[in-house]
Amino acid sequence: MNVWLLLICMGLVTYAIRLSMIVMIGRVNLPPIIQWALCLVPPAVLSAIIFPELLMPRGTLDLSFGNLRLLAGMLSVVVAWHTRNVLLTIGVGMVALWVLQAVFPH
Amino acid sequence: MRHSPRPEFIAGVRAELPILLGVVPFGMIYGVLAVGAGMTVGAAMGMSSIVFAGSAQFVGVQLIHTGAPGMVIVFTTFIVNLRHILYSASIAPYLARLSLRWKWLLAYLLTDEAYAVTIIRYNQESASPVKSANRHWYLLGAGLALWSTWQVSTAAGIFLGAQVPSSWSLDFTIALTFIALVVPTLRDRPSVAAALSAGIIAVLAFGLPYKLGLIVAAISGMAVGLWVEEKQMPNSRRHERGDGR
Numbered sequence: 406m407n408v409w410l411l412l413i414c415m416g417l418v419t420y421a422i423r424l425s426m427i428v429m430i431g432r433v434n435l436p437p438i439i440q441w442a443l444c445l446v447p448p449a450v451l452s453a454i455i456f457p458e459l460l461m462p463r464g465t466l467d468l469s470f471g472n473l474r475l476l477a478g479m480l481s482v483v484v485a486w487h488t489r490n491v492l493l494t495i496g497v498g499m500v501a502l503w504v505l506q507a508v509f510p511h
Numbered sequence: 512m513r514h515s516p517r518p519e520f521i522a523g524v525r526a527e528l529p530i531l532l533g534v535v536p537f538g539m540i541y542g543v544l545a546v547g548a549g550m551t552v553g554a555a556m557g558m559s560s561i562v563f564a565g566s567a568q569f570v571g572v573q574l575i576h577t578g579a580p581g582m583v584i585v586f587t588t589f590i591v592n593l594r595h596i597l598y599s600a601s602i603a604p605y606l607a608r609l610s611l612r613w614k615w616l617l618a619y620l621l622t623d624e625a626y627a628v629t630i631i632r633y634n635q636e637s638a639s640p641v642k643s644a645n646r647h648w649y650l651l652g653a654g655l656a657l658w659s660t661w662q663v664s665t666a667a668g669i670f671l672g673a674q675v676p677s678s679w680s681l682d683f684t685i686a687l688t689f690i691a692l693v694v695p696t697l698r699d700r701p702s703v704a705a706a707l708s709a710g711i712i713a714v715l716a717f718g719l720p721y722k723l724g725l726i727v728a729a730i731s732g733m734a735v736g737l738w739v740e741e742k743q744m745p746n747s748r749r750h751e752r753g754d755g756r
Contacts, residue, residue: 406581459686502683506680
């Protein structure tokens with residue numbers, strides 16, 4: 406397949422998914438239980454990305470103290486919970502990872 | 512005016528700014544990978560504007576590199592981006608009154624990162640009595656901030672061949688960004704249950720092909736959250752939550 410044709414097909418598929426419910430709602434009304442379920446999309450999807458990043462940074466489950474990303478990530482969870490500050494959470498997590506990597510080099 | 516287009520737009524851009532810290536290295540890494548996979552500069556940049564979906568672009572570049580057939584790549588893109596159906600449905604009630612032209616534009620900009628900040632703002636706003644008629648400008652601001660940053664940072668990765676030293680571990684900022692967004696929203700039991708179960712299932716289902724583990728985990732997490740909600744207050748939910756979202 407020509408690479409530009411491929412890119413256009415990939416783009417159309419992506420766009421159709423993103424547009425689908427936006428144009429259908431209004432005609433199709435979602436029942437309340439679905440609407441409430443959709444409030445759970447952010448915690449569910451974001452956690453499904455976060456957990457593997459922290460718990461299996463090399464592709465396999467690693468619950469040891471050698472898993473520096475897990476330690477730094479847990480610290481950033483505490484910071485996020487107490488401050489609700491996005492920049493501070495990222496900053497503390499990154500600095501924690503750098504310090505840990507400097508102290509425990511692989 | 513607190514709710515006129517300009518301040519809404521600027522608020523959207525502002526909310527997106529911290530996330531851009533994580534997007535820049537991600538975009539640069541994409542650029543380096545795309546060129547490394549043998550794509551031309553034009554095609555690598557074309558993918559950023561035509562597809563405009565980070566994880567699908569990474570998977571696409573990988574598949575192009577291995578010479579996978581076009582149909583397989585397109586179908587994989589569909590699977591990887593399927594989660595956007597949930598975003599689309601979740602944001603749709605807030606955009607219902609807009610013209611088609613606005614819907615077409617905002618759908619193009621509906622990425623993980625723009626969705627994340629916008630839906631949190633809209634859900635907070637729907638709890639307050641004052642509703643803005645211009646809230647779509649907030650999504651436009653967040654979406655355009657992300658779009659331009661993505662184009663510039665992927666271009667930087669492509670042109671500079673930027674070797675961000677991997678010892679900097681800048682990819683970690685993506686996980687940290689999501690932590691910063693999700694943790695403050697975990698204020699009730701159903702959300703915590705949804706987050707924990709989705710996370711654990713994502714780890715268990717990590718080996719599934721085509722990022723399917725992510726979809727399985729997210730849907731299971733939502734089901735667990737709903738179940739906890741139902742157990743916790745079987746009668747009150749519809750009164751509190753069911754009113755015209």
